[in-house]
Amino acid sequence: MDLKNIKGLLFDKDGTLFDFAATWEPWAEAFLLRACDGDRSFATRVGQDIGFDLAARRFAPDSIAIAGTPQQVVDALAPHFPNWLPSVLLEMINAEASRAPQRAAVPLRPLLQRLRDQGLRLGVATNDAEHPARAHLMAGGVIDMFDFIAGFDSGHGGKPSPGQLHAFASHVDLPASAIAMIGDSVHDLEAGRAAGMVRVAVLTGPAAEEELAPHADLVLPDIGYLLDYLNG
Template structure:
């Protein structure tokens, strides 16, 4: 069946997860701990981050969860309210050093040139998501941008996927949800969409394969998949 629209996850899909978030997370833990290694260990444990290898565990809540979910775990350690921690996480995320999974502008322009409508659905908050897309100059390529706080819920629930279909007038069955986590693929399937897994996040092909119509190395392989 023809695909008329593509809905992208952001982190681990449009942006390489490790190259973007690993150094940022290590530096954040260092700042929040203030040099207290016991506190650093507690923060890292909650974030699912290994301080020795400086990598996220595959089950880290920072990978596919929302800022609210992570803030609920961090607040007791930081002696702050959940709302304060969410605000801090969103502000910190604005300055993350971005690493595009592939050169985004030419890829997105090529997809639009094929008549495809593009969107973004992320479990990040909408403001940081827009800031990240602005930084690499591709915000205007997307007809729809939704974060976990945009009023459509968070993945793995299908609300953001269905909102994209409503906003663009596309049938869900003719949309491909592209993501690097089980949350992305579960949401896409629940919305009745095609599901495309990419391996630019922490999850493996074995983890994502059962939920995907196809597993690709990265989004740069989408044009070839679309013509199959």
Template sequence: MDLRNVKALLFDKDGTLFDFAATWEPWAEAFLLRVCEGDRGLAARVGADIGFDLATRRFAPDSIAIAGTPQQVVDALVPHFPDRLPADLLDIINAEASAAPQREAVPLRPFLQGLRDRGLRLGVATNDAEHPARAHLLAAGVVDMFDFIAGFDSGHGGKPSPGQLHAFAAHVNLPAASVAMIGDSVHDLEAARVAGMLRVAVLTGPATAEDLAPYADLVLPDIGHLAQRLA
């Protein structure tokens, strides 16, 4: 499959533009220790409920933190912290997310500039909150590369619902069929299917090719392999 008729690309953020493990495993440890006030025993128990093993610093494949929204993580945490408001937990999640280290899946600035030079419209649709998403893109020096940036809290919902994808297509005034959604999770690909977009999976997140292939039109090792498909 090639992408020669594609006029716009919509990227997931974590596991797609940025390597998932390098970003979110340090975030999970920092967040859990902060919210548990340094109590590693409690942090390990809380981590287990969101699919994170504190001892190994690894996420379980079905962790709510991989493809879910911060609000869904909060919902899983609330029973452990009856004296904390859910909004306070969400604030801590977003604060730690904004400070999380980022490892680019490929050197992003030249990669994205190359896409823009082809006349492609670019967007980001993430289940992260919009503020930390913008902070990550700003820190990478690429926030200006995108025509559209949406988080789960931007008013379009979160994936696998297609609201963010519909909003991007409308924003760039293109039919969904001329847009490709690039992501590392089934949530990304399911949102693309419902929206009527091409589905491109990348393997820079926790999911394997075997996990993603049934839901994708194309599976690539990383976003850097898009260029040859767009030729």
């Protein structure tokens, strides 16, 4: 399919704009060791409950940290820290996330500038918290490229619910049918379906093509291919 009638693009962040492993594997190691006061044996056990292998520095494909929200990660971690308030865990998660390194999936600024030059409205909808999301976009030098940025805590909920997507459509005054939701997870694509948007999957996150294709209208290797389809 082509995307010639699309007027808005709503991007997931991790695994779509940025390489998932490059950001979140260092985050998981740093967070676990901080939370566990440097005890690697304890951190290894805690990591198992969020699907992270500390020794291998690798997430399992079904890890809650891949497509879930920080609050869901807190819920999985809480039994290991019975004397901690959930808000303390969440604050630590977000603090370490804000410092996580970023590696763009493609050279972002030139691509986003070309999309804006074509009159497209751009947004970000992530299951990350809004503050670290903005920190990542700032570090990537592209925060000014977006008309809309929402995290799971921005008041619209998290994916796969479509609240963030509806909020973007309202913000840029476009019908959902004129917007493409672009992401690397089934959560992204299911949110797009629920919102009535075109669903574009990219293969720069942990999920494989065979997992994403049944939920997508279009599967691309990465977001750099968008221009070809937008121009027919």
